[in-house]
Amino acid sequence: AQSVSQHNHHVILSEAASLELGCNYSYGGTVNLFWYVQYPGQHLQLLLKYFSGDPLVKGIKGFEAEFIKSKFSFNLRKPSVQWSDTAEYFCAVNEPDSWGKLQFGAGTQVVVTP
């Protein structure tokens, strides 16, 4: 069974700082990769996804992620965070033939201070 690892469980940073959240997965075959965000009191929302093609994907709200196949990684980045980016971020992976079921990482709580 595949696993998804998120390296940071809790990140605190100031507004305008850059953010990078690590995500590694264990599955060696073809996978689809996702980053979801959960704002306080809200449901999960898709930030961005990678299925194939350009390994640098851009999502909503200024987020981007880079798929590095050789490192089994899909790290999330944002050059300059805002207070409203305070949320929990989840990396997720699915195998194309698994009905689309997602394996989630443990999540990273990001707190942006004014």
Add this chain to the structure above:
Amino acid sequence: GAVVSQHPSWVICKSGTSVKIECRSLDFQATTMFWYRQFPKQSLMLMATSNEGSKATYEQGVEKDKFLINHASLTLSTLTVTSAHPEDSSFYICSARVPGGSYEQYFGPGTRLTVT
């Protein structure tokens, strides 16, 4: 974008009773829905995959007789927690897969279950 709703948003029940949670895709048809469980400050754990018109597929360790899933239509899946106990208290989240070749899922807002 696609909207998934859940009802109720929170429920308190007594130990030994059963609780039904509904998950609806409001503006699209979902042949596949998923049920997750999220413990406080933890990630989502997939409980089962629900396919319209067929039996749900449960993940290892999830009791199918305790967590009954019914996907009776293309817009509705229900999760019934039978004979609930305090350890079943949790946040239950459903998602619906966007139809077609995409593997995107849209998530419901979740249901907070508290068993007293």
